[in-house]
Amino acid sequence: MVEPIDGGAVAARMPVLARLAREFATDRPLAGRRVAAALNVTPEATALVRVLLAGAAEVLVVSSKPTTFDPAAAEAMGRLGARVLPGPDTAKEVLAFAPDLVVDNGSVAELWAAEPDPPAVVGGTVHSQHALGRVRRAGRLPFPLYTVTESAVKTTVETAHGTGQAALRGLIDAGVQIAGKRVLVVGFGVTGRAVADYLRGCHARVAVAEVAPVPLLQAVHLGFEVVGLTTGLATADVVVTVTDAERVLDLDHLRLLPDGAVLGGIGHAATEIDRAGLAAAADRVDPVPGGRRYRLAGRHLTLLEGAGGNHVFAGINPPELMDLSLALHALCLARLASTGPPPAGLHPVPAEVDARVARTKLAVLGLAGVLP
């Protein structure tokens, strides 16, 4: 019997993980395995931890960042039987834990690349595009990682709709009126497209600025206006940055924006928008719903923030959608534990794992019978 968490409220919105918890409790695919998971410590991640523990793993959770550390979720994870480290300096404990399996936010790969003689890891998963960039930059990766962030279910369902909706909600919560507004989306990868789609769906006039030719061509063929960055900024009412790059909008860019413009970042690179430069150059700063309003050379700019001053203004994806990527993590770890791991390096999520998550979700939607 697996105990419900949060009185069952989260589990009720995460039925795929709830099913996996029952299956893992019977099959115990992680028996004898130690899992170190770098996660946003949230009720949603607690649902994943519950599955890993049900699968008989020993679990160490490391907080991905302070702005997504929910003490109630940490307590719930602890009650279930996981050890939770709030961070930020967790390297020693993670190494001493000597995990067999990891859920990496980039920090684990960096740690293993830096250590001369690190403990052996069977393999793991990587969750976000930002984490994947960190893994790639870390260089030496002595174990295999499945790139959950690039899986079909994650990109075409969770990010496409979860992050699209989260961005929309962030803007609406900040009081931004959307229909008819000129919105500039900077970066048209998987997530930028989601944001552009959702804002267009609310009747904004959406333009796209990109540095890479293929996504820019894709934007053209989806009917978006495409513009150079400086041209787009000069007429934008709202700007959303969705790259994974540093200093995409510096102070000179911000000076181009019209009076009253609202801007916010979704990319995980902390300096995607030069917030520190703006704060230093502004002659007045006022808190407003969803962020801060700066007066810069006689113009007013509102810079959106997430909870706790997070530079990512859009909140986390809805539980119904996080259910899918977190299920991919659980199944990839179970696969690593039960079959021979692939060679060290990055690997796409196996197609059958993606398919199993999709089938399970279709089943809970009552649509399994539609499949041949």
Ligand SMILES: NC(=O)c1ccc[n+]([C@@H]2O[C@H](COP(=O)([O-])OP(=O)(O)OC[C@H]3O[C@@H](n4cnc5c(N)ncnc54)[C@H](O)[C@@H]3O)[C@@H](O)[C@H]2O)c1
């Ligand atoms: N907040 C959330 O809920 C959330 C959800 C998903 C992704 N993200 C973050 O959003 C970022 C983007 O993720 P993704 O999956 O779309 O990545 P991606 O690699 O698919 O897309 C990023 C795009 O930005 C473009 N780009 C890079 N530098 C640019 C610049 N200076 N100007 C214009 N375009 C530029 C790239 O060419 C690329 O097309 C990552 O940091 C990711 O971690 C956040």
